Amino acid sequence: MSTTLDTPREVRRAVYKDNPNRVWCLPEIAMVIHRPDKVKADYDGLRVISLVEKEIQAWDPENKDCPYCKVGSIAYEPKTNWGKLIV
Numbered sequence: 442m443s444t445t446l447d448t449p450r451e452v453r454r455a456v457y458k459d460n461p462n463r464v465w466c467l468p469e470i471a472m473v474i475h476r477p478d479k480v481k482a483d484y485d486g487l488r489v490i491s492l493v494e495k496e497i498q499a500w501d502p503e504n505k506d507c508p509y510c511k512v513g514s515i516a517y518e519p520k521t522n523w524g525k526l527i528v
């Protein structure tokens with residue numbers, strides 16, 4: 442699962458940087474769930490292939506612009522709160 446593609450990009454960067462052999466990566470990234478804030482055909486030269494792709498808006502917790510928090514919704518981290526999120 443990826444939202445920003447930061448992790449796949451960082452993995453590629455680390456593989457290129459620390460591999461003593463010449464490395465070549467395909468321009469595609471495959472994942473099960475891709476949830477960007479805006480679906481694009483191309484992400485700075487990378488193409489995402491996913492089973493599920495859905496635009497999901499996320500707000501910075503430090504930034505108080507989230508419209509759901511403004512009306513009293515409680516923000517839960519999904520990794521430790523699946524029981525509260527799946528009803």
Ligand SMILES: [Zn+2]
Pocket residue numbers: 500507508509510511516
């Ligand atoms: Zn919020």
